Amino acid sequence: MALPTTPIENPKSFGASKRWTLPNKYKLFLMALPFLVTTFIFYYLPISGWIYAFYDFTPGIPLSDTPYVGLKWFKSIAQNQTQMEEVLRVLKNTVAMSTLGIITSVFPVAFAILLSEIKSSWFRKIVQTLTTIPNFISWILVYALAFTLFSVDNGVVNTILIKLGFIDEGINFLATNSNIWLTMIAWYWWKSLGWGAILYLAAITGIDQELYEAAEVDGANRFRKIWHITVPGIIPTFFVLLVLSIGNFINNGVDQYFAFQNAMNKDSIEVLDLYVYNIAFANNFPFATAVSMLKSVVSVMLLFMANTLSKVVRGESII
Amino acid sequence: MRKKSKHSTSGIAFQAINYTLFGLFTLTCIYPFYYLFINTISSNDLSAAGYITFYPREIHFDNYANVLKINGLAQAAYVSIYRTVVGTLLTVGASAFLGYLFTKKEMWLRKVWYRMLIVTMYFSAGLIPWYITMNNLGLTNNYLAYILPTIITPFNIILVKTFIEALPPSLEESAAIDGAGYLKIFGSIIVPLITPILATITIFSAVTQWNSFIDTAFLMTDTKYYTLQFLLWRYLNESASLAALIRNSQDMAASMQHMQTPGSVRMTVTMIVVFPILIIYPFFQRFFVKGILIGAVKG
Incomplete structure (x- = not known):
């Protein structure tokens, strides 16, 4: 009585023998259990670490021996002038990078549209293959390439600029605080443009060719065809990615900024994710946790907002 | 009756610009790898002086x-x-x-x-x-x-x-x-x-x-x-x-x-x-x- 019976539509699971066997629904659950436990440990258990934001915790001393300080660390974010300025600076960098990212998210769209206008299929294939490679190397490697190409005394960029007479002596491009946002977004698209265009290229392939033929009969030129057929065909894809990037507005990720940061450019490169990392490494764990926690909460709120937006505009949720 | 844009002047210009842009961007994507590679197999002195730009010199491994x-x-x-x-x-x-x-x-x-x-x-x-x-x-x-x-x-x-x-x-x-x-x-x-x-x-x-x-x-x-x-x-x-x-x-x-x-x-x-x-x-x-x-x- 207590155990639910196996559904009738599944008679084979009883097999030949009549002895009691574990119902399939639990058998499946037990097989998945070790993996569910792993998921719990590595994705859910860390949430318990939020408790450290309420203690005067220093690494090495057990939590039971550290004083409970309530909201001290949260208040400290906005407590004094210097701290305020620092947080505002970091927020400014975060907003700038995310906004630049959203504005330039039309790049892969343009890339896909223009590439699909190229008739020669081998040229298309080569472009697609080679421009996707940078996506698969780490940000450390990107930085290593940048380091060599832009090095002051023997990097190819400075050598050429000097030879052409644009500059007299090498510029240290990587150790400067000016234009860092633009440099970062440029590197980002160098790495991601080819890869980012793949989804749009697939969407363009999915467009009914008869639409183009019909438009041609009506005398539409290339730009009219792009505007009235190609663009509407890829707008749904663009919208989904746009909404996701709104959900990720304060999550810039740490990899790129970690790789490119140095003492010279720190003021402009420190986005929220990198800031959390840096203060943790200055051994201020509770403060880093507090900032981390606020970030997670805001980030989930943004995601729900983005999801609602998607439901209202497209009648479809993205999560 | 049918207007074939690919034969018009603007069509050719468009294609030319398009091919050039993609050619340049593709080069930008792979040149760094090539540049690094030729520098690692060229004479380290020449490389340190910034002489290795387009092809390797005094190749060694x-x-x-x-x-x-x-x-x-x-x-x-x-x-x-x-x-x-x-x-x-x-x-x-x-x-x-x-x-x-x-x-x-x-x-x-x-x-x-x-x-x-x-x-x-x-x-x-x-x-x-x-x-x-x-x-x-x-x-x-x-x-x-x-x-x-x-x-x-x-x-x-x-x-x-x-x-x-x-x-x-x-x-x-x-x-x-x-x-x-x-x-x-x-x-x-x-x-x-x-x-x-x-x-x-x-x-x-x-x-x-x-x-x-x-x-x-x-x-x-x-x-x-x-x-x-x-x-x-x-x-x-x-x-x-x-x-x-x-x-x-x-x-x-x-x-x-x-x-x-x-x-x-x-x-x-x-x-x-x-x-x-x-x-x-x-x-x-x-x-x-x-x-x-x-x-x-x-x-």
């Missing part, structure tokens, strides 16, 4: 032969290979099996568990709480830290589940009627059918593992756990210690013709770390594309 003599590099290569191979095998196996289990509608509370898994793609506790947890689990200065947290990768599981759901159900049903259990069906019917998607996630995971470095920065203080990526980052940022390392390894190879410089070591290590990716990439490009498309369909 000493840099590659000598760079592995540098203290710690062979160990880092071993760690990188270890995490890539073991980590990938485990996550592919787990994703295949769990993806299969999640296609079984009769699983107890299936939807709850599946949601619990998917939500983790959009939510994280944050870097520091994660670090503290890893620390409490004893996963600092521990090889397991590289492979355990990546075993469950929700995106991979979605890919497998979607792929299995698109297979004709009749194959599995006939096996079930023959009395085969879940494990038997998974091993003998499902796995052979899902090899394309398993190849895709193998490549995704291998590249991710090979490229990871933030976890090393966080979790490892003992140099024996350093990966190639992390060591390269150190070389880029600590010129002084790199120069000292080179001096040490140089004594052992006093006879060598080409003296290593911090620049040559950095470039050679970069090339060594890039090579595996450049080599596998052309073969697996189609898998990448397939992966992102299936992923996109499912959101």
Whole structure:
């Protein structure tokens, strides 16, 4: 009585023998259990670490021996002038990078549209293959390439600029605080443009060719065809990615900024994710946790907002 | 009557500009790799003076032969290979099996568990709480830290589940009627059918593992756990210690013709770390594309 019976539509699971066997629904659950436990440990258990934001915790001393300080660390974010300025600076960098990212998210769209206008299929294939490679190397490697190409005394960029007479002596491009946002977004698209265009290229392939033929009969030129057929065909894809990037507005990720940061450019490169990392490494764990926690909460709120937006505009949720 | 724009002047101009733009961008994407490569095989003096720009000069391969003599590099290569191979095998196996289990509608509370898994793609506790947890689990200065947290990768599981759901159900049903259990069906019917998607996630995971470095920065203080990526980052940022390392390894190879410089070591290590990716990439490009498309369909 207590155990639910196996559904009738599944008679084979009883097999030949009549002895009691574990119902399939639990058998499946037990097989998945070790993996569910792993998921719990590595994705859910860390949430318990939020408790450290309420203690005067220093690494090495057990939590039971550290004083409970309530909201001290949260208040400290906005407590004094210097701290305020620092947080505002970091927020400014975060907003700038995310906004630049959203504005330039039309790049892969343009890339896909223009590439699909190229008739020669081998040229298309080569472009697609080679421009996707940078996506698969780490940000450390990107930085290593940048380091060599832009090095002051023997990097190819400075050598050429000097030879052409644009500059007299090498510029240290990587150790400067000016234009860092633009440099970062440029590197980002160098790495991601080819890869980012793949989804749009697939969407363009999915467009009914008869639409183009019909438009041609009506005398539409290339730009009219792009505007009235190609663009509407890829707008749904663009919208989904746009909404996701709104959900990720304060999550810039740490990899790129970690790789490119140095003492010279720190003021402009420190986005929220990198800031959390840096203060943790200055051994201020509770403060880093507090900032981390606020970030997670805001980030989930943004995601729900983005999801609602998607439901209202497209009648479809993205999560 | 039909106006063929590709024959008009503006059409030709458009094509010319289009080809040029794509040609230039493509060159920008691969020239850095080429530039680094020709510099590692050219005379180190010429390279240091900035003379190697478009083609190699005084070709030699000493840099590659000598760079592995540098203290710690062979160990880092071993760690990188270890995490890539073991980590990938485990996550592919787990994703295949769990993806299969999640296609079984009769699983107890299936939807709850599946949601619990998917939500983790959009939510994280944050870097520091994660670090503290890893620390409490004893996963600092521990090889397991590289492979355990990546075993469950929700995106991979979605890919497998979607792929299995698109297979004709009749194959599995006939096996079930023959009395085969879940494990038997998974091993003998499902796995052979899902090899394309398993190849895709193998490549995704291998590249991710090979490229990871933030976890090393966080979790490892003992140099024996350093990966190639992390060591390269150190070389880029600590010129002084790199120069000292080179001096040490140089004594052992006093006879060598080409003296290593911090620049040559950095470039050679970069090339060594890039090579595996450049080599596998052309073969697996189609898998990448397939992966992102299936992923996109499912959101």
